[in-house]
Amino acid sequence: MSVLAEIATLHETMRGWRHHLHAHPETAFEEVDTAAFIAELLQSFGIEVHTGLAKTGVVGIIQGREPGPWIGLRADMDALDVHEANDFPHRSRHPGKMHACGHDGHSAMLLGAARHLAETRDFAGTVAVIFQPAEENEGGGRVLVEEGLFERFPIESVYGLHNWPGLPEGHFAIRHGPQMAAYDIFEITLNGRGAHAGMPHLGRDALLAAGHLIVALQSIASRNINPLDALVVSVTQLHGGDTWNVLPQQAVLRGTVRSFSPAVQNLAEQRIREITHGVAATFGIEADLRYERRYPPTINADAPTRIAIAAATALVGAERVELDPVPSMGAEDFAFLQQARPGAYIWLGAGIGQLGCVLHNPGYDFNDEVLGVGASYWVQVVRHALPFGTPTSQTQPAEVSEAQP
Ligand SMILES: [Zn+2]
Ligand SMILES: [Zn+2]
Missing domain, CATH: 3.40.630.10 (Zn peptidases)
Known part of the structure; x- marks a missing residue:
């Protein structure tokens, strides 16, 4: 049988x-x-x-x-x-x-x-x-x-x-x-300076920086990695702001990175770090990055x-x-x-x-x-x-x- x-x-x-x-x-x-x-x-x-x-x-x-x-x-x-x-x-x-x-x-x-x-x-x-x-x-x-x-x-x-x-x-x-891919997560905290939304020049806009950062992070897979290697960088959460007329003090982004090779994984983490601090500097704000490798x-x-x-x-x-x-x-x-x-x-x-x-x-x-x-x-x-x-x-x-x- x-x-x-x-x-x-x-x-x-x-x-x-x-x-x-x-x-x-x-x-x-x-x-x-x-x-x-x-x-x-x-x-x-x-x-x-x-x-x-x-x-x-x-x-x-x-x-x-x-x-x-x-x-x-x-x-x-x-x-x-x-x-x-x-x-x-x-x-x-x-x-x-x-x-x-x-x-x-x-x-x-x-x-x-x-x-x-x-x-x-x-x-x-x-x-x-x-x-x-x-x-x-x-x-x-x-x-x-x-x-x-x-x-x-x-x-x-x-x-x-x-x-x-x-x-x-x-x-x-x-x-x-x-x-199946490696699973990493990241959390980026952008610390700006809160201000009246009608007087933005008096603050440092964390949300504007967050918008630029989301776009810039997409350049890692498209411009830093060999097109024949696999990489996903996804921003999956964006938190910031409470009302219509206030530029918030802070914005938080979270997301995940997927890859197969250690070289690609290392490069992705390094580029996320560089881009985060580069974009933050562009807008005159502080950024904290927490990057965690979850599953190999x-x-x-x-x-x-x-x-x-x-x-x-x-x-x-x-x-x-x-x-x-x-x-x-x-x-x-x-x-x-x-x-x-x-x-x-x-x-x-x-x-x-x-x-x-x-x-x-x-x-x-x-x-x-x-x-x-x-x-x-x-x-x-x-x-x-x-x-x-x-x-x-x-x-x-x-x-x-x-x-x-
Ligand atoms: Zn499942
Ligand atoms: Zn399952």
């Missing part, structure tokens, strides 16, 4: 878990009920469970029938501060919180895989199933690494997955090297990426595995795990059109039709990464390790 057929028997069970998690969303480091739900299920599968890493993280340890190396499979489990617009029975019971990124589905798929792996133990080595908190904004992946995930468990390589609306249902997409880029390492491609190909066929997708300027804190250990991060197609409702939208819902293929992917990764002595046709990555950059 194929892995997909074996996992298919778990479909309704996984859907039940997914709907329970969807109805009870919890956000960054507050995934208390979510973690308890996951830990209890893992225990019921006979899996050794560790809790409390990065506050609400849960790690399950599954030993194979024979000894061998350790690998880590990671799912995120946090929700977003979004008010759900759906009205189906499993809609969010927590106002203002919602699983709008599909982490409910990610957790359900890894639970399904964990149950199957615990029942079969059909591999040589140890699998750590990692349920990670706070993927959105707060970097739960970084905290896991800082709190010693890799010291406590001798994991040698890590695998991550995200559902991907816009990619056909049940297809996969992965590339060697950068798959998601970079797929060679060996685990080959295993991920072999696993996906064995599951759905080469024609459904896209090997050179355009990288996304979105970001992913799985990158912290990949900085610590070689890792591979793959997108699982959630469907196009109605099914492919965009991530973070209040009308989004994880597509349950891909639960089976997602859980089966995890099992295939384990079989390819931790095969027994004699490889079967399902455990040979060789025929798919074709031309890569």
Whole structure:
């Protein structure tokens, strides 16, 4: 029986878990009920469970029938501060919180895989199933690494997955090297001199400087970076002023920078600094810049990426595995795990059109039709990464390790 057929028997069970998690969303480091739900299920599968890493993280340890190396499979489990617009029975019971990124589905798929792996133990080595908190904004992946995930468990390589609306249902997409961007944030405070709006010559206009600054920052991507390199500089907030006839004392801008290479990232930060102080000087005001590097880029390492491609190909066929997708300027804190250990991060197609409702939208819902293929992917990764002595046709990555950059 194929892995997909074996996992298919778990479909309704996984859907039940997914709907329970969807109805009870919890956000960054507050995934208390979510973690308890996951830990209890893992225990019921006979899996050794560790809790409390990065506050609400849960790690399950599954030993194979024979000894061998350790690998880590990671799912995120946090929700977003979004008010759900759906009205189906499993809609969010927590106002203002919602699983709008599909982490409910990610957790359900890894639970399904964990149950199957615990029942079969059909591999040589140890699998750590990692349920990670706070993927959105707060970097739960970084905290896991800082709190010693890799010291406590001798994991040698890590695998991550995200559902991907816009990619056909049940297809996969992965590339060697950068798959998602680095995520930086900046905050610029412009301190001018408040004045009567009818007598602007008596003040120093922070808002006028802010306007020039927003325009000037757009010259970094268009004039400082090689056009063939990728960079986004977006100003996403501008705060200043309270009324019609007052030039405010202060204006605050906030925004984000996305890039793939350290050289581009460094240049962007340097140019933001120079332009901010240059524009401020032009208007005779003071500027403060706070620049923070949040998530590094998601970079797929060679060996685990080959295993991920072999696993996906064995599951759905080469024609459904896209090997050179355009990288996304979105970001992913799985990158912290990949900085610590070689890792591979793959997108699982959630469907196009109605099914492919965009991530973070209040009308989004994880597509349950891909639960089976997602859980089966995890099992295939384990079989390819931790095969027994004699490889079967399902455990040979060789025929798919074709031309890569
Ligand atoms: Zn998200
Ligand atoms: Zn997500």
